[in-house]
Amino acid sequence: MTLTVRPRRRFRSVPAFLVSALAAAVLVTGVPSAAMAEPNEVGSSKVAQMRKTLDSAAAQYLEAEGLxxxxxxxxxxxxxxxxxxxxxxxxxxxxxxxxxxxxxxxxxxxxxxxxxxxxxxxxxxxxxxxxxxxxxxxxxxxxxxxxxxxxxxxxxxxxxxxxxxxxxxxxxxxxxxxxxxxxxSAVGGYAVDGWVDPYAPTAAAAKRNRDGSWPKESCSVDDPTPANGCITPRTKHALLQAQRWYHYYVSCYRPGDMYEHPKGRACDFSSEPNGFKNFSSRGENKLYGDKLASFFVKNANRLGVMYVIWYCKVWVAGSGWKHYSAAGGNCGDSPAGDHTNHVHVSIL
The missing domain is CATH 1.10.287 (Helix Hairpins)
Structure with a gap:
């Protein structure tokens, strides 16, 4: 009996249209891309002005609190x-x-x-x-x-x-x-209840001046996240403290917007394991975001946290939890703007 061997197929280049389809499939399955690593948080001009006011008022509040x-x-x-x-x-x-x-x-x-x-x-x-x-x-x-x-x-x-x-x-x-x-109040930020995990870990305190105030810091150290930019030493401290317990995807530095990211004073922590997704987290991943937000609220005084945004709510130093919506409409209409797919934290 003569044995036959099937001929080996020669490798052929993949057509361009198939490459595009595969790339789209990768995005759907959740592997983080550069675009996914940069959630667009920009909302209306009122929201932008509100975020600018929060930045200034919260920073001064933390200084006064330290003194x-x-x-x-x-x-x-x-x-x-x-x-x-x-x-x-x-x-x-x-x-x-x-x-x-x-x-x-x-x-x-x-x-x-x-x-x-x-x-x-x-x-x-x-x-x-x-x-x-x-x-x-x-x-x-x-x-x-x-x-x-x-x-x-x-x-x-x-x-x-x-x-x-x-x-x-x-x-x-x-x-x-x-x-x-x-x-x-100018953007409908009425008071709301915010769940805080009583068992949230305690972070090591960031360095202060002898008089209790916070040292002035610039965007001077490498951002260890995939964002590959610069952050402040205090932001890096807060990031590394959080990563002792929370291990989902995170991105800090971002050029070109008006908030704290280009200053190296903010990080976005995805509530999905492998990157930012264009949908609101549910179930265990929603709980993950709840616990991460609780961690930063509990340790705000230790880490110099100005405010935390998560799931249509913003916690501000000295003010507590308030309703937050960058896009208006229902919570989650804009997962990035409403922060239902990531926890934003801004550090003094």
């Missing part, structure tokens, strides 16, 4: 210092009162009499030395008394200054909160 916390910390330290000084003052005052009573009873002549009653030069010198030691001790008590009183007065003055500074920062925060409310 307020630093002032409260310093006040607590001053209160401890004041308590210690008041204890020293009370002890030295009791010693001085006792000394004054004894001096009044004995009188200066009594002290001279003790000296004159010495029976020998050696005894006289001994009593003189003892008197000098007593005088030095009493002078030390008096000095401690005066020093404690001075420290009390100075510390109380410093505490009063901190209270005044706190009132100033609280007033500033109230003003900025009202500015945020007005900006959100």
């Amino acid at each position: 307020l916390e630093a002032s409260k910390t310093q006040q607590r330290e001053l209160n401890q210092k004041l308590a210690a000084a008041e204890n020293r003052y009370a002890r030295s005052r009791a010693s001085i009162v006792k000394y004054a009573a004894e001096a009044y009873k004995s009188g200066r002549l009594g002290v001279v009499g003790v000296m004159l009653n010495a029976t020998s030069p050696d005894e006289f010198m001994s009593r003189t030395a003892a008197l000098e030691r007593m005088t030095a001790r009493d002078e030390a008590r008096i000095s401690e008394f005066v020093a404690a009183r001075t420290e009390i007065d100075q510390t109380k003055g410093a505490i009063d200054a901190q209270v005044k500074e706190q009132s100033k920062q609280l007033a500033e925060m109230t003003k900025l909160r009202k500015a945020t409310e007005r900006a959100l």
Whole structure:
């Protein structure tokens, strides 16, 4: 019996129309492309103005909040210092009162009499030395008394200054909160409830200045996401902290729009595993977005989060959750604009 072998087919180039069809199929199956990595968040001119106001007001709010916390910390330290000084003052005052009573009873002549009653030069010198030691001790008590009183007065003055500074920062925060409310109201940003995961992880705090304020940062470090641009060190810190627990696709730097992306101060976290899709996430992926948004809200003070946008809601520092819609209409009509396919976070 003769064995036959099927002839090997020669490779032929794939027609151009078939390449286009395959590319379209890849997009449908969810492999991220450059276009998918850049969700278009631009809405109406009112939304653009609102986002600009949020950027400014939230940034200033975080600065005031940091200074307020630093002032409260310093006040607590001053209160401890004041308590210690008041204890020293009370002890030295009791010693001085006792000394004054004894001096009044004995009188200066009594002290001279003790000296004159010495029976020998050696005894006289001994009593003189003892008197000098007593005088030095009493002078030390008096000095401690005066020093404690001075420290009390100075510390109380410093505490009063901190209270005044706190009132100033609280007033500033109230003003900025009202500015945020007005900006959100202009685009229908009514208050809404936002779910926050009570078990959201705790992030490591970003670096602050010694006075509690946030360091000024520029777009100076490489963006480790596929966006391949630059971001600020604080944005990178927030990104890396989030990626300890949340591993879906993310893109940060984006040139050419008016928001924080070209400044390196914002990231978009896809709520779908493999990239941004042109539909609203549901089920487990919606829950993933909920938990990620909760993470940034919970750690806003630690990471310097100005605002978070997710699923037709925006959380703003000092204002809480508000309704958000870039395109109008029903929530999810524009998955990118309404942020139903990704979580946006802006960092100070």
